[in-house]
Amino acid sequence: MSEPRFAPADPKGVLTGTYFLDGDHACCEGALAAGCRFVAGYPITPSTEVVERFSARAPRVGAMFIQMEDELASSIAIQGAVWGGAKAMTVTSGPGFSLMMEHIGLAVMTETPCVFVNVQRGGPSTGLPTLTGQADVMQARWGSHGDYEIIAISPDSPQECFDLMLDAFNLSERYRVPVMFMMDECVGHMTEKVVIPPASEIMVEERHWTDKPGLDYLPFQANANLVPDMTRAGEGHRFHVTGLTHDEKGYPVINAEAQEKLVRRLIDKIRLNAEDIIHIEERDLAGAEVVVLSYGITSRVAERAIAMAREQGVQVGAIRLVTLWPFPERRIRELAGQVGSFVVAEINYGQMFYEVERCAAGKVPVLLAPHGGGTVHSPEQILEKIMEARACRQS
Amino acid sequence: MSTVLKPRPDAAPPEHPMESILRMDRMPHIWCPSCGIGTAVNCFASAVRKAEFDLDKVSIVSGIGCTGRVAGYLRLDSFHTTHGRPIAFATGLKLARPDLKVVVFSGDGDLMAIGGNHFIHAARRNQDLTIICVNNFNYAMTGGQLAPTTPVTARASTAPYGNYDAPFNLPFLAESCGAVYVARWTVLHFRRLIQSMTKALTKPGFTFIEVIAPCATLYARKNKLGDGRDLLRFYQEQSEVRHGASTKDVDIDFQKKIICGEFVDRERPTFLERMNGMYKARLGDDYAEYGGCCGEV
DSSP states (O other): OOSOOEEEOOGGGOOOEEEEEEHHHHHHHHHHHTTOOEEEEOOOTTTHHHHHHHHHHHHHHTOEEEEOSSHHHHHHHHHHHHHTTOOEEEEEOHHHHHHHHHHHHHHHHTTOOEEEEEEEEEOSTTOEEEEEOOTTHHHHHHOSSSOOOOEEEOOOSHHHHHHHHHHHHHHHHHHTOEEEEEEEHHHHHOEEEEEEOOGGGOEEEOOOBOOOOGGGOOTTOBOTTSOBOBOOTTSSOOOEEESSOBOTTSOBOOSHHHHHHHHHHHHHHHHTTHHHHOOEEEESOTTOSEEEEEOTHHHHHHHHHHHHHHHTTOOEEEEEESEEESOOHHHHHHHHTTSSOEEEEOSSSSSHHHHHHHHHTTSSOEEEEOOOSSSOOOHHHHHHHHHHHHHHHHO | OOOOOOOOSSSOOOOOTTTTTBOGGGOSOSOOTTOSHHHHHHHHHHHHHHTTOOGGGEEEEEOSSTGGGHHHHBSSEEEEOOTTOHHHHHHHHHHHOTTSEEEEEEEHIIIIIITHHHHHHHHHHTOSOEEEEEEOSEETTTTSEEOTTOOTTOOBTTBTTOOOSOOOOHHHHHHHHTOSEEEEEETTOHHHHHHHHHHHHHSSSOEEEEEEOOOIIIIIHHTTOOSHHHHHHHHHHHEEEOTTOOGGGOOOOTTSOEEEEEEEEOOOOOHHHHHHHHHHHHHGGGOOOOOOSOSOO
8 A cells, every 4th residue: 555544633642722832842742743652862952842841741641751861772762663663753953963863874774754853053063052053954864874865844933843743754654764853943942822723633644554464564565656564563574674775575685786776766765756745835936036045943034034125126035945855956946947046045054055056057046145053144144145146137 | 604505405404493483584694604693593592482472572673793683584573773772772662562572682792882871771771671692702793803892812803912901791780780680601501591591581671691602703713712613612611600690700801711690680670660650650540551552553
């Protein structure tokens, strides 16, 4: 079977109502609503509130929380739980995310559906523990060794921390892939209204369980959508899972042919399904002289800069990346022939900027509005780039 | 290195006595002739049978290295994870599925160097896991490098003049951190090892067995200790069974006595017992006990 199977959320995990929540707490509630019943975590600012809330909620909703000895342990304990049948996530920030890289690769290789939440702070190294950053987005894409594709999602509000956690879990089940939930400190610590709907209105994608009995089940035999069905320990499948290159049985095969077959499928199952995965927001693109592309908290700062530019008579459009990875290549290539220029605003010195530049392929100017982190851009910093981009186009 | 067995032309090969628990479709295995890991696996297979487990409900988790390959040869739900992390993986699996028997089978380098932190914390928590650590005194898969178990003066490829670095006394470490059952055997003590494994597998909590195994290809060759037979002869002559010995006194010196036996057998509440106890006491009827993920799929 390969079609998504949705069911209403388990009401035990759904705290229906209207609340004033910060993004970290909303993220926790989103996970519970999505059916996450296992969290392994390690404290790290500014993500700790997610696991604090989960540790309080877990024993009241039949979920399991364990504080592990480090992020290496957290990021693989969740994978053990998933192979036991749970939906699971771990939560961290920059330094912990760095430690988790090997296990992101393991989850990719073993096609273990799970969610990694990264509430980004300023880096490198210990950097700015309490202050914001958006500089881990390339790490989310490329941080583990080897070649692979993942899914990454970026919320811009506490409400989205709730809503998009549902997408994160659902996509991880549909594609048997780890999903990176790339928050930032501002979104994590910002408190806003969050509406949690009734459980009956929340659709949760069930795990794609195999219906094959015993040894007939091959854990890595893909369906037409390139994704294999799942099982869990204890069902009599006596399956094998390894981080080594493997065949459909899950047995190690150490040669170039097996590598090509497996890695190609792991990449293609995301690339060929990219249109199903990608979610971006577009506004006022028709006739735009400048399009501001941003994500997370920066998209909210960009709003102000765009309004200011309009007051000065500039036609400005906006793109907000909700899905960071896979990158909306097709759409950006298409727009590169239609809009005047791009400004990429992000709290780093150029990460998604290079993706936009690559897809624009020299057809239109692409300018970066960078920021080192610690706070958000001022609207004027983005406005300045908008004006510069318009000038580039006119010259 | 693998041994290619020629098929016998005259008859179908006899069924291996452990066929029901081994992945025969993966034979021949990669272990060298006279390696001790195969014996440890055979003992484990016997112990699992003796304990009369439902094989569908036993999971085996390994890390990386020669012993890390054990999971791949056992016809159980088997997980070959990352270097050093099988205990952390097993912790998640066991907590998600308290109904399963979860065993970690890995090597000394994997469990005690890169994975040492997970070992001490799982023992502290008394996670309900059985840990079988095959100790061959070196990193064999990568070519015989220094391990945290290499005896002082023994040579390794990264200690070409002899090791000056103090090794771990694994039973002492396990006991100090909270393991409820601690034993050490060489692969020559296969009957006792089977008994010990059976006991460890059926005892709730963090149970630990160190299995001393010969590595003729690397450790013995670098230390001019002869072949596999010579190593077994050494075990026969130099190992001494001393049940209940203080784990402080069971250090392993280079080519001196190896103290074997059951050192620790005690009771401590497991992680889940403690957790359930606390939540019941503090939350009363509000506690929704975690049932695990063993319902219908």
